[in-house]
Amino acid sequence: MARLATTTDAFTAVADDRRRALLDALGTEEGTVGELVDRLGLSQPQVSKHLAVLRAVGLVSVRTDGRRRWYRVNGPRLRPVYDWVRSFETTWNNRLDRLDDVLVELQTMEEQT
Amino acid sequence: MNDTVGNRYGSAVIALPSDTEILVTREFDASADLLFDAWTTPELVARWWAGDRGEVTDAQIDLRVGGRWRWVMVANGGFEVAFSGEYREIDRPNRIVRTEVFELVPAAAALSTVTFEEADGVTTLRILGRYPSQEHRDAALASGMEGGLQTSLDALEGLVRPGT
Numbered sequence: 001m002a003r004l005a006t007t008t009d010a011f012t013a014v015a016d017d018r019r020r021a022l023l024d025a026l027g028t029e030e031g032t033v034g035e036l037v038d039r040l041g042l043s044q045p046q047v048s049k050h051l052a053v054l055r056a057v058g059l060v061s062v063r064t065d066g067r068r069r070w071y072r073v074n075g076p077r078l079r080p081v082y083d084w085v086r087s088f089e090t091t092w093n094n095r096l097d098r099l100d101d102v103l104v105e106l107q108t109m110e111e112q113t
Numbered sequence: 114m115n116d117t118v119g120n121r122y123g124s125a126v127i128a129l130p131s132d133t134e135i136l137v138t139r140e141f142d143a144s145a146d147l148l149f150d151a152w153t154t155p156e157l158v159a160r161w162w163a164g165d166r167g168e169v170t171d172a173q174i175d176l177r178v179g180g181r182w183r184w185v186m187v188a189n190g191g192f193e194v195a196f197s198g199e200y201r202e203i204d205r206p207n208r209i210v211r212t213e214v215f216e217l218v219p220a221a222a223a224l225s226t227v228t229f230e231e232a233d234g235v236t237t238l239r240i241l242g243r244y245p246s247q248e249h250r251d252a253a254l255a256s257g258m259e260g261g262l263q264t265s266l267d268a269l270e271g272l273v274r275p276g277t
Contacts, residue, residue: 015247095166100121103148110147
């Protein structure tokens with residue numbers, strides 16, 4: 001199967017576990033490359049490379065403050081990934097809620113016998 | 114009917130424990146025995162497996178190791194969705210292991226482990242799907258979406274929509 005470029009969209013960008021770890025490490029805070037290197041135990045070139053991919057698809061934005069560059073997660077860009085998993089969850093919830101109804105009815109029948 | 118009906122609606126949790134797995138977890142106020150029955154009796158499967166997305170038209174269950182199963186629903190959009198496979202392990206009322214093929218994507222065969230764990234009148238259902246690769250896992254996630262898209266938007270109304 002041909003692989004899509006990592007910078008195609010949010011899905012390909014988060015397919016790599018180190019990039020997911022980067023997003024987790026940033027969380028809701030701003031962070032510098034140096035902080036991310038310390039937190040994740042990756043090399044500086046690795047962190048920079050993965051940040052570049054995340055920036056290319058808009059998952060991370062950057063702000064320059066003097067000589068420092070601050071990175072931050074751009075939450076809304078994760079939305080398609082969230083929605084996608086969420087719709088699977090909706091399907092299963094819908095199904096298991098019906099199972100719940102069936103079980104309640106079976107229990108009621110058991111109590112009556 | 115008792116007054117707790119619906120208390121646990123919408124409480125299923127989906128997790129992706131690894132790149133090739135999907136785990137669905139949900140609790141029920143019922144015994145493991147009843148849950149096991151609901152998963153292994155055709156007439157009962159027919160009543161819940163389609164959810165509100167359609168009608169179950171077939172639920173074949175040959176409940177023995179090596180026995181086949183095939184569940185079919187006609188979704189509200191009119192198209193047929195069929196899953197089938199083979200039972201690999203049956204341990205009433207604790208555990209069912211079976212292969213699972215979404216017949217529209219036959220290459221994406223999964224190994225599905227369904228467990229029922231009862232404690233203090235509450236049974237935790239866990240459905241762990243293991244796929245041959247991340248691509249197959251992701252295809253399975255997308256198959257859930259297909260069902261979602263075919264149904265009315267009502268089901269989406271309750272979703273949290275933070276931000277834009």
